[in-house]
Amino acid sequence: MEATSRLAVPEDLAGLRERLKDRLDEKKPRLVVCGDTGCTVRDSRELAAAIEKILSEQGLSDRVELKVTGCLGFCEKGPLMLVFPGAILYQKVQPSDAGEIVEKTVLKNELVERLLYTDPESGLPVACAYDIPFYKLQNRALLETCWYINPLDIYDYIARGGYAALAKVLGGMTPEAVIAEMKEARLRGRGGAGFATGLKWEFCRSSPGEEKYILCNADEGDPGAFMDRSLLEGNPHAVLEGMIIAAYAVGAKEGVIYIRIEYPTAVLKLEEAVRQARELGLLGKDIFGSGFDFDVIISKGAGAFVCGEETALIRGAEGKVGEPRQKPPFPADVGFRGKPTVINNVETFVNVPLVINQGAALYHSTGTESSGGTKIFCLVGKVKNTGLVEVPFGTTLRQIIFGIGGGIKDGKKFKAVQTGGPSGGCLPEAMLDLKVDFSDLAQAGSIMGSGGMIVMDEDTCVVDVARYFLQFLKSESCGKCFSCRVGIDRLLEILDRIIAGNGSVEDLALLEELAVTVKDTTMCGLGQTSANPVLSTLRYFRDEYLAHVRDKRCPAGVCRSLFRYRIDEDLCAGCGACAEQCPAGAIKETDEGCYRIDHGLCTVCGACAETCALDAITKD
Amino acid sequence: MVQMTLNGLRVEVEEGMTILEAARFYGINIPTLCYHEGLSPYGACRLCLVEIGPSGQSKLVSSCTHRVEEGLVVRTHSERVVKRRKMLIELYLATCPQSRVIQDLASKYHVTRVRFTPRYEDCILCGLCVRMCAEQMQGKAIGFAHRGSNRKVATPFDVKSEECRLCGGCMYICPACQSRCQGPQEEEPLCNACLNLDQPCLNYFDDNMCFMDPCVACELGAGREAKAKSRDGRL
16 A cells, blocks of 8 residues: 555656556556455355465465456356456356466466356357356446446555546636536436436526535345446445546535435445545545535435435435425425535446546537437346446447346247336337437436436236336335325335236226326336336336226236146156145145146146156146 | 417416426415425325326326426326326225315215225325324424335334324324314215305306315305205205
8 A cells, every 4th residue: 555645736646656567567467356245145245355364375465466356247157256467357257266267367368268258149258257148248438447446445446546637627727617616528417317417407506505415325125226326335435436526516515415324335345445545635635726615425325215315315315304495496406405516427427527528529429419428237137148237328228128228038028128117118029229328218208317227027017017117116105295295105005916917998097097197196216217217117018907907807817816827748757846836725625636726725836836857737 | 488388378487396386376276185385295195186298298297396398388287187187086086084174075076986895994094194204393203114015104113102202293183183074974985965066156266276275165054954955855
């Protein structure tokens, strides 16, 4: 670790970076182990410990660098490991593989072929991470850095150009120039609504008053979304740098990071990052000798989905109950502690240094006319390559799901993709060529949201999906607005009826009317989007709803009241495995030596169908 | 003063007023449940929705919490507003059909069916009692607890509150506590008896300008008459 000294002027940063130059030595062997949640639960920490032990045993600790980083992205194949030089990606690495990797790859420059990614099309192993389609088709402008830095070490970040944007801003840009740069870059908020960041900052700057605040929304709550957490855990200093620049632009002296307590690792890393930044004088009084003061506090929320809504977040950060209030007044006028406040999402802040470093023109050259830059998505669900995916705005859903994601698992057919988390919509195959952009997605009846993307295959019932998301929203609604609290509850009542096989065609009309009412009459973003799962599935999958209510049939075979299991007597070999498995004792042997299900007792759990080796048990 | 358009009329209202106050000032009645002149606006019942903005980009906002702005275009009884409002009243009827206030709203706004299973819940969480206790009685004995469909009005930790002076202000103001009049359909989730009354004032005033709450016709005993009529099978 370098000797700690305060960076008094922007030139000090350049000097420090010069001294850290050997950290960028590309020839030095470097082992990078993913330390993110997905890989950690699959023993990546043990892997790192095993490597460390071997390195010290063999006296290689000085020559070979070992790094535990944030998310490397390709979560499907975790635990992941990168070996530099060459960016060789090893997947599904176990602690027992450590010796072989050190011996072969580090010492002899050979590949451990069994740990390499195999291209599903050619069947050949791919060594370099950049050649793997999952990474090759992305534009990892924000996530790339996470491969190279230890999130707990500010010097790693500085060595790779960290805080240079801040030095540039404080070294000679006026706040107006910073705002103009954001506007020209067409940077839009990544939290979901896509409001122009520059404009938001300008509103806050021109709002009267000396006391202003910067709030960072790190209350990521969508099921299946972890973009913000990955950024916070992989590159916390980028978030801080973005916040400091924002503070300078709007004239704020204090910032708050509102983070959910369910992200303990991210909280730890942020706290450490704040401590290190303070030590170097990047937070605190007179940053870079510019006379500009700024510091942040970390406010831990109890993890409520509704606190992602900015007015609820403000109340949460103030220590009150997280309930939204009506806008206007907008937070840019009346926000945290009643003062003008800018609230941006984690990912938005990470984009800010990039805009400054690259310049607005270059930044805007990626993305679409209205939205500049890239967006991170969490690609999850029934897709081959799940993980963190970063693509420019304007990339089509097909490119993301079938190009980067590698298509649907187990040779099944694509059915729908849910974008924007629980309050987003389900888009069918016909919409796959839709460009991912705020306005395009909204027109199609979904939302951009913060970037969750859940892929569903033909075995998914959309009615069941709509019910699942509504159940989530029912418990996450703050409950203040009658239309949201009771509306969602009644929507669920109707969906339950349909799923139980008691629905009627009139129910669909009522469902739609109620969904529109909830969308139209509720105050905050949560309520206004909460009907999207119902409305979008009704719009694109009405046939499936009709099958439920008219034919009392669930085409995907998910809704248990609407199908039965049947044993095909021609295929049944009479082994009795199904009868053994059946928890209800509903399967009995017949006189002909095969088995039959007693539908009076059957609970439609599906254990028998899973057990049957001959696939003689089918849904009927 | 602020210039705005209210249902097509250019009007001048005082700055700082809410849309609801402005509309009432100009004689247009917007239904409310969680609003009370003596308490801070809350915006939870959503009945006071109005449509603002030019058509095509208009949105619905609760008029009790939205302040008037220069050039604001407001429609208090547009087709969209009325449709949503009726749906909300239908939801209220299904939630708390035993409340006279809600039954009156149904009759007044011509809600003639309930397509949801009636639940007979005691509380609609309008928050009047909470604000009454805190703002008028200086008690702060009750507040909201929990989230979403578990939300309820409660004393801290559900134990008897030291702050409560048993003044009864909460009960006085509660719209759900007001039991139904002895109309002809008193057992049904939806009464609608007042729909069949000849309201004496309708010759002079439009529907949405009636301020009598509850309806004067009902108060004068017409409700009982209607009951008698329905017994005779003439209704």
